[in-house]
Amino acid sequence: MNTFSPISSARLMTCDVSLRIVFEEVLKIFDCSILCGHRDQAEQERVFAEKLSKARWLESPHNFQPSFAVDVVPHPVDWEDTERMAYFAGHVKGIASRLGIDLVWGRDWDADTNLNDQNFNDYPHYEIAGWREQA
Numbered sequence: 001m002n003t004f005s006p007i008s009s010a011r012l013m014t015c016d017v018s019l020r021i022v023f024e025e026v027l028k029i030f031d032c033s034i035l036c037g038h039r040d041q042a043e044q045e046r047v048f049a050e051k052l053s054k055a056r057w058l059e060s061p062h063n064f065q066p067s068f069a070v071d072v073v074p075h076p077v078d079w080e081d082t083e084r085m086a087y088f089a090g091h092v093k094g095i096a097s098r099l100g101i102d103l104v105w106g107r108d109w110d111a112d113t114n115l116n117d118q119n120f121n122d123y124p125h126y127e128i129a130g131w132r133e134q135a
Contacts, residue, residue: 002031014038016066018128022096022103023072030091035071035124039063054120061131068131071124085123086115092126102129 004012004027012020014037026032039047039062047053053060061068074088089105096103106125107115128134 002027004034008032008034011035011037012070014065014067015070016068016128018101019067019070019126022092022099022101022126023070025095025099026072026092030088031075032072032088033075033077035073036062037070038065038067053122061127061135064131064135068134069125069127071122072126073124082123089123089126103127104129 011034012023019037023032023034039060041057041063044053044055044057044060044063048056055063057063062071072092074084078084086107089107093103093105103126104111106120106122106127107118109118109120111129
């Protein structure tokens with residue numbers, strides 16, 4: 001049975017309960033690592049400066065407590081295997097849908113299932129749809 005590492009568990013605990021529920025279910029069928037939940041101001045400005053995010057402080061769902069976003073990759077991590085990340089995302093989206101939780105994936109921002117109309121690809125990123133209304 002898959003289990004989160006202590007670091008992944010701690011990162012996931014910074015996230016909204018909906019995200020925790022989804023990824024606890026995902027873990028039952030797909031081993032994965034939590035890269036990031038909540039980001040403080042310094043970390044958000046760093047990832048913005050490095051062009052790893054298009055959002056500044058308080059513009060990202062990662063910046064709230066609990067976080068409305070989480071960055072997750074299938075384990076073991078292979079940044080070049082984007083097909084596997086897309087396959088993983090299908091599992092994540094399917095499980096979330098079954099649980100009644102609407103997530104947006106960072107490779108399909110407009111949630112139209114067309115991956116060719118995006119201008120920023122963030123394969124590990126999942127956020128709660130409509131998070132701005134909750135923030």
